[in-house]
């Protein structure tokens with residue numbers, strides 16, 4: 321039995337993400353939870369002839385508990401998205417409480433699950449999940465991930481439009497967090513190798529860091545990236561399942577994770593059959609990338625402290 325759960329499953333990301341997870345044949349049970357419409361989404365997806373049994377849950381009648389119980393993998397795209405003129409941090413006010421409450425449910429009903437956080441601001445919502453799980457004594461640093469895969473996906477797409485490589489074959493490690501200057505593309509480590517000019521590196525870096533703004537602007541008040549995010553979330557989920565269920569070794573995915581030094585850090589995770597085996601170092605980074613790292617640290621620190629304080633300062637658990 322491999323149960324996957326989507327919290328916020330009826331939303332702009334939640335619906336296509338749930339569809340893509342329904343197509344993943346490793347999953348045998350797919351539980352969809354939202355405060356609205358999740359039974360309808362579940363009924364719709366349940367007609368697709370893949371193995372996963374799909375169930376929908378709403379808050380009444382222990383909906384969250386029933387959705388979470390027995391989960392192997394939980395993906396969280398619950399919460400409000402940006403509108404033009406907003407930063408991701410502006411979402412903290414609403415989304416911090418939503419993520420805290422869902423994390424509390426996870427601590428109580430699925431303490432051993434892999435938890436993938438999509439809800440923004442990721443730089444602060446991941447520390448919120450970590451702190452809630454710590455308070456309940458169930459935190460495992462190798463099981464909580466901020467999903468930054470969309471930055472990686474964008475980096476492949478944007479660089480390939482210049483290098484001419486096929487986008488699906490391009491890998492660019494993107495480390496750090498998930499907002500503006502905290503997003504750090506390591507273009508010197510692009511595979512297949514390509515030498516960009518300095519002007520190209522600056523332009524690509526900026527575009528990867530602010531790619532989310534392009535979508536928010538184009539959607540003009542109707543939200544932010546949903547379809548590309550669903551694909552990115554499904555890809556990261558699939559990597560976790562391939563490592564932890566199928567036992568594939570040597571899978572490497574960048575993600576935003578908790579490090580021992582009591583701070584979060586974007587890193588590349590290496591996954592093995594037992595789950596996440598190793599957090600890779602950043603490798604050889606050049607002077608330009610060192611400057612990006614320096615610029616990211618103060619903002620990351622502020623974002624992390626904001627999430628940690630939200631739980632420490634007595635938000636209900």
Ligand SMILES: NC(=O)c1ccc[n+]([C@@H]2O[C@H](COP(=O)([O-])OP(=O)(O)OC[C@H]3O[C@@H](n4cnc5c(N)ncnc54)[C@H](O)[C@@H]3O)[C@@H](O)[C@H]2O)c1
Nearest residue numbers: 328330331332333354355398399400401438439440470549
């Ligand atoms: N990590 C990333 O790269 C990335 C990319 C895109 C969007 N996001 C973020 O993902 C979040 C969701 O975006 P969206 O476009 O799907 O928004 P949306 O408004 O379309 O959907 C959000 C869903 O969450 C549900 N929800 C609200 N409160 C809930 C609760 N307490 N429990 C369960 N469900 C709840 C809503 O009912 C809704 O269905 C936003 O915070 C957005 O900023 C992150």
Ligand SMILES: O=C(O)C[C@H](O)C(=O)O
Nearest residue numbers: 402408440532533544545
């Ligand atoms: O930009 C946003 O607010 C959504 C998401 O974080 C993104 O990068 O597209």
